[in-house]
Amino acid sequence: MRRWESMGLEGSQVFPAALQPGAVVGRWRVLGTLGVGGYGAVYRVEPLDAPGRSFALKLSLHPDPARALREMALLLDRAWHPNVVRVHATGRWPDPVEGLPYFVMDCVEGMALHTWAETVNPTFRQVAMVGGSVAMTLGVLHARGVLHRDLKPEHLLIRTRGQVPVLIDFGAGDQTGATTLTTTTLPPGTLHLRSPEAIRFQQRHWRQPELRYPYSEADDLYALGVCLYRAVTGHYPFPPGQEPELLSVAITERLPPSPRGINPQVPETLSRAILRLLEKEPEQRPRTGDAAHSELMRGLLSGEAAEFEAHLFDEIPGTPNQIRRPVWPDQPYLTPAPRPAPAVVVPRRFPTWVWVAVAVCLGLLLAGPGTWEVLFRGWTRHTTPEVLETVSAPVGHKLASAPDRPHSVPVAALATAASVVAPKKEEPSPVTTKPSVPPSPKIGRTLKTAAIASCMAGMACASAPLVDRPTPPAEDCPEDVRAVMKKLKISGRQWSGVFDPSTSDAGFVTVREGRAAVYTQGGEGRVQWGSMLTGTIYVGSKRVYGRFTQLRQKKTGETFPVCIELWFLDDSTRGVPRSEGGDENTAIVPNLMSVRSVWRYDE
Numbered sequence: 001m002r003r004w005e006s007m008g009l010e011g012s013q014v015f016p017a018a019l020q021p022g023a024v025v026g027r028w029r030v031l032g033t034l035g036v037g038g039y040g041a042v043y044r045v046e047p048l049d050a051p052g053r054s055f056a057l058k059l060s061l062h063p064d065p066a067r068a069l070r071e072m073a074l075l076l077d078r079a080w081h082p083n084v085v086r087v088h089a090t091g092r093w094p095d096p097v098e099g100l101p102y103f104v105m106d107c108v109e110g111m112a113l114h115t116w117a118e119t120v121n122p123t124f125r126q127v128a129m130v131g132g133s134v135a136m137t138l139g140v141l142h143a144r145g146v147l148h149r150d151l152k153p154e155h156l157l158i159r160t161r162g163q164v165p166v167l168i169d170f171g172a173g174d175q176t177g178a179t180t181l182t183t184t185t186l187p188p189g190t191l192h193l194r195s196p197e198a199i200r201f202q203q204r205h206w207r208q209p210e211l212r213y214p215y216s217e218a219d220d221l222y223a224l225g226v227c228l229y230r231a232v233t234g235h236y237p238f239p240p241g242q243e244p245e246l247l248s249v250a251i252t253e254r255l256p257p258s259p260r261g262i263n264p265q266v267p268e269t270l271s272r273a274i275l276r277l278l279e280k281e282p283e284q285r286p287r288t289g290d291a292a293h294s295e296l297m298r299g300l301l302s303g304e305a306a307e308f309e310a311h312l313f314d315e316i317p318g319t320p321n322q323i324r325r326p327v328w329p330d331q332p333y334l335t336p337a338p339r340p341a342p343a344v345v346v347p348r349r350f351p352t353w354v355w356v357a358v359a360v361c362l363g364l365l366l367a368g369p370g371t372w373e374v375l376f377r378g379w380t381r382h383t384t385p386e387v388l389e390t391v392s393a394p395v396g397h398k399l400a401s402a403p404d405r406p407h408s409v410p411v412a413a414l415a416t417a418a419s420v421v422a423p424k425k426e427e428p429s430p431v432t433t434k435p436s437v438p439p440s441p442k443i444g445r446t447l448k449t450a451a452i453a454s455c456m457a458g459m460a461c462a463s464a465p466l467v468d469r470p471t472p473p474a475e476d477c478p479e480d481v482r483a484v485m486k487k488l489k490i491s492g493r494q495w496s497g498v499f500d501p502s503t504s505d506a507g508f509v510t511v512r513e514g515r516a517a518v519y520t521q522g523g524e525g526r527v528q529w530g531s532m533l534t535g536t537i538y539v540g541s542k543r544v545y546g547r548f549t550q551l552r553q554k555k556t557g558e559t560f561p562v563c564i565e566l567w568f569l570d571d572s573t574r575g576v577p578r579s580e581g582g583d584e585n586t587a588i589v590p591n592l593m594s595v596r597s598v599w600r601y602d603e
């Protein structure tokens with residue numbers, strides 16, 4: 001055992017995460033605790049030889065000193081900046097050679113950005129200045145190859161004197177040329193501050209844990225956008241506390257309400273500048289910290305200057321320093337993020353409008369009564385399309401090669417579905433139902449479906465209590481089928497799928513146990529986009545499981561035996577989570593899932 005692990009000092013036990021006032025670390029005396037995080041404990045200290053002066057001492061709590069040493073090195077060298085906390089001394093404790101690393105820095109007298117916003121209730125001018133200043137600081141650090149990688153309101157302290165932002169906690173920081181300390185796909189961080197591209201990377205490479213996400217300047221700028229959104233609205237654009245999979249979908253696929261939509265006092269240009277930092281595609285964001293700074297400051301110089309003098313929030317009359325936090329809407333994510341259009345080359349023998357008209361007519365004809373119903377009744381109602389053919393499993397000959405498309409997850413789960421209709425109980429199999437029966441006008445059902453819709457739009461869903469059902473038993477994937485999956489280049493791969501391909505932003509589908517089909521979204525390996533997977537759906541009490549044994553290529557119509565099952569984004573459990581409603585045999589699920597090829601159906 002290394003000496004510092006026992007921490008037995010003069011017979012009494014010492015806990016590095018809970019040092020008491022009076023404890024001595026090196027030549028520093030502890031005065032109190034400033035914060036305890038996942039990696040370190042930060043204490044207010046004074047020098048033994050100059051009492052009365054306050055500093056902050058961060059003591060690493062991690063057995064591996066590498067992270068703490070990296071943080072110290074960054075702060076002492078490349079991350080040096082007037083808006084970055086300054087380090088004065090370093091050491092190890094209790095043993096000066098083998099002990100826990102610590103460093104002593106300025107004690108920032110102030111508050112974290114979000115607390116400052118809600119306690120001091122500054123003006124929009126002050127917030128824009130703070131945001132601009134952080135953006136410029138990031139610009140300088142990025143130019144030196146330094147990335148913060150864990151920017152959040154708690155790591156942006158606003159110094160009381162001068163209302164100046166100070167960046168702290170470079171524990172996850174990185175610099176070009178340094179060997180990576182990250183042992184996971186993404187660096188340590190918080191989901192609601194992760195950029196859409198980081199989440200997409202993780203979803204795409206879940207089977208390659210050795211891969212590391214190439215964190216970039218654009219990720220830091222995105223996180224700055226999240227911090228500023230929180231400051232001016234009192235809410236995160238994608239609030240934490242939701243199911244991680246829904247939060248991931250929201251971050252990657254939905255547009256947050258504009259800051260001005262939440263807090264009407266936010267000046268238009270500031271609101272827009274914050275949204276620009278939150279763009280889904282990194283290339284749509286300001287490219288550098290300096291560019292972000294210009295956008296954040298633009299309104300101060302324009303005709304809007306007066307609006308910037310307003311304070312962020314209304315104060316509650318009679319209760320000084322108590323602000324009224326703007327209301328977060330029940331259905332915040334009404335707008336899907338625009339997707340980059342796939343590059344489809346259409347031979348232009350006819351004018352474009354002819355193609356559009358033909359496509360619309362065909363679409364309406366093929367989509368059937370459900371679509372007409374949507375058009376005429378204004379309902380968004382989806383049930384899974386019927387499986388039209390029985391499955392045979394001849395191995396295809398030609399392998400069509402489709403270019404890799406970026407991973408995309410449909411936004412079904414968060415759409416503004418106004419209605420979900422469960423099929424009638426006596427309806428025969430197949431599993432999936434056709435949208436042929438108009439929704440029942442019964443008030444009870446309407447209320448229930450509205451509740452589901454608002455539940456998903458607000459992303460807080462409760463499952464109905466159901467009898468526990470066993471998950472389907474394990475099954476091996478035959479060896480010849482594995483060989484086919486290898487040829488198709490989908491071994492161990494996961495990509496997206498939908499139950500109902502006729503809609504891109506539907507809410508839910510109702511599925512019934514039995515045979516079913518899903519449609520791939522995105523061409524993984526040699527699977528063509530929109531190909532059909534047929535197999536069996538099992539309805540569990542909390543999740544719906546799917547095992548698919550045949551793939552029919554969308555363009556060529558070739559069929560291949562496969563072993564593919566349903567997952568939901570980067571969930572660690574198989575299946576797709578059920579939404580409220582349904583019964584033992586039918587379930588309401590988002591029209592969104594991942595399909596994953598497997599060697600064994602219980603991997």
Ligand SMILES: Nc1ncnc2c1ncn2[C@@H]1O[C@H](COP(=O)(O)OP(=O)(O)OP(=O)(O)O)[C@@H](O)[C@H]1O
Pocket residue numbers: 034035036037038039040041042056058085105106107108109150154155168169170171
């Ligand atoms: N220089 C400082 N001056 C004042 N307070 C500080 C200072 N450094 C850290 N703190 C306080 O201590 C808290 C924890 O610090 P820090 O984030 O560096 O630790 P951590 O272990 O890396 O935490 P986390 O796991 O949250 O990232 C901060 O949120 C802040 O409130």
